[in-house]
Amino acid sequence: MKWCRFQNQNEPSFGIIENDKIIPVVGSPFTNYERSNASIPLENTKLLVPVIPQTFYAAGINYMGHVLKMAAITGREGSPPPAADIGYRANNALIAHNETILIPNDATEKVQYEGELVIVIGKTAKNLTPSNLWEYILGYTIGNDVSERTWQASDRTLWRAKNTDTFKPMGPWIETDVNPDDMTTTVKVNDTIQDQFKTNNMIFGITDYLCNMTKYLTLYPGDVVWMGTDDVPIDIKDGDVVDIEITGIGTLSNPVRRSKE
Amino acid sequence: MKWCRFQNQNEPSFGIIENDKIIPVVGSPFTNYERSNASIPLENTKLLVPVIPQTFYAAGINYMGHVLKMAAITGREGSPPPAADIGYRANNALIAHNETILIPNDATEKVQYEGELVIVIGKTAKNLTPSNLWEYILGYTIGNDVSERTWQASDRTLWRAKNTDTFKPMGPWIETDVNPDDMTTTVKVNDTIQDQFKTNNMIFGITDYLCNMTKYLTLYPGDVVWMGTDDVPIDIKDGDVVDIEITGIGTLSNPVRRSKE
Numbered sequence: 169m170k171w172c173r174f175q176n177q178n179e180p181s182f183g184i185i186e187n188d189k190i191i192p193v194v195g196s197p198f199t200n201y202e203r204s205n206a207s208i209p210l211e212n213t214k215l216l217v218p219v220i221p222q223t224f225y226a227a228g229i230n231y232m233g234h235v236l237k238m239a240a241i242t243g244r245e246g247s248p249p250p251a252a253d254i255g256y257r258a259n260n261a262l263i264a265h266n267e268t269i270l271i272p273n274d275a276t277e278k279v280q281y282e283g284e285l286v287i288v289i290g291k292t293a294k295n296l297t298p299s300n301l302w303e304y305i306l307g308y309t310i311g312n313d314v315s316e317r318t319w320q321a322s323d324r325t326l327w328r329a330k331n332t333d334t335f336k337p338m339g340p341w342i343e344t345d346v347n348p349d350d351m352t353t354t355v356k357v358n359d360t361i362q363d364q365f366k367t368n369n370m371i372f373g374i375t376d377y378l379c380n381m382t383k384y385l386t387l388y389p390g391d392v393v394w395m396g397t398d399d400v401p402i403d404i405k406d407g408d409v410v411d412i413e414i415t416g417i418g419t420l421s422n423p424v425r426r427s428k429e
Numbered sequence: 430m431k432w433c434r435f436q437n438q439n440e441p442s443f444g445i446i447e448n449d450k451i452i453p454v455v456g457s458p459f460t461n462y463e464r465s466n467a468s469i470p471l472e473n474t475k476l477l478v479p480v481i482p483q484t485f486y487a488a489g490i491n492y493m494g495h496v497l498k499m500a501a502i503t504g505r506e507g508s509p510p511p512a513a514d515i516g517y518r519a520n521n522a523l524i525a526h527n528e529t530i531l532i533p534n535d536a537t538e539k540v541q542y543e544g545e546l547v548i549v550i551g552k553t554a555k556n557l558t559p560s561n562l563w564e565y566i567l568g569y570t571i572g573n574d575v576s577e578r579t580w581q582a583s584d585r586t587l588w589r590a591k592n593t594d595t596f597k598p599m600g601p602w603i604e605t606d607v608n609p610d611d612m613t614t615t616v617k618v619n620d621t622i623q624d625q626f627k628t629n630n631m632i633f634g635i636t637d638y639l640c641n642m643t644k645y646l647t648l649y650p651g652d653v654v655w656m657g658t659d660d661v662p663i664d665i666k667d668g669d670v671v672d673i674e675i676t677g678i679g680t681l682s683n684p685v686r687r688s689k690e
Binding site: 331 | 481489514517520521584585586593642648649
């Protein structure tokens, strides 16, 4: 089942995607919902960010390929994180499928995509176990953790390196019937494949993160957990289009512009 | 003017506090509102967290007294942050005035309060200037940035050190008619004054932070910015009560318990 959020005349609405149509619902996938009798063509409908989380979690470094290749490039020793310590991103930066990543005019050329699997929490969750945690996941979507590498190295926090407005594309929708073990992540820039990796080849998997996190914190319906990226991204620039495809979910596509102001 | 949020029968409602009464409103201070004809005694009414932010910002280290005294205690060199790089906290950890700070049973004894001024954003804001930014602030409330110091030192992120459930008391309400230059922050543990400092004696002030942040990000109505703490807090333990008073706003009070599970 594919859940989307879209602009239904004057207000955002959740909808179910069936073939090339959106069936608007009253309610949401996180509470109760009723299918309406309407049906809207998916094509030409403006999709919104599929959910605005109450808390926006991100694993950060979570693939050995990324650790080792980044180490080779920077000349620093690369070591994996010692524990599944979750990090954060910020809602101001979220944009939807097809919306524009806008690079600030004072950013360097070192602006890069990061293709990530995103877990969408469906139910309030505390003290999850490896056996019950899957019931608390509504489904999966795709994230692009756009990063300005000079600010990432220079600033005390990741605020502008990763949370500048438009730096967090997420979508296009939430897929509920899919198995992370069967996924491959493919990143294309201008239709050329740049990176391709087994999505679930993580240092700390979904089980590690959700069980560890919920010892101390409550996850709420609509919270998202971005699971990190593998490989080493290339720089993106004005005029590029970044497509992130994950098997069974779909493709998140965003054009890139550099601000002239 | 004092804005609060409270449980109005089955649902949360915003209200205006006048003397010892709450006047419920239809709407919110962030959109339009209409005063109702009702009036509810403030005493015995359960106040809620005064606003759930879309993004929860926190300055972190922002007072020289805190930098120097912490350096003296740890034996490390203390230096102020070089720039107004904003950080983040997480909504799961928010609790209201009078709600209980629950220390996990595996936390060490090094759990400490931090009394902080909180800016509440009133209007969508980008590219703020020193002269116009005050129009975008709805008002001020009080935060207690509860921190487990061993996790703060050991973990890759601040996730459980600062964002364990209940570790972010905020309230009791939002005061709109107050000047940060006139404020003193006073922290009491069990009615004994532990810390007292001039609230606006910050390394980077409200102007520095809001102007810097909004070069790259949009602030939205209801976003909060916690401005850091001065002095060096003491450990808090099961049975304690922490009161944080800021002149002109009020007092945020929270009891402390240690979980037995």
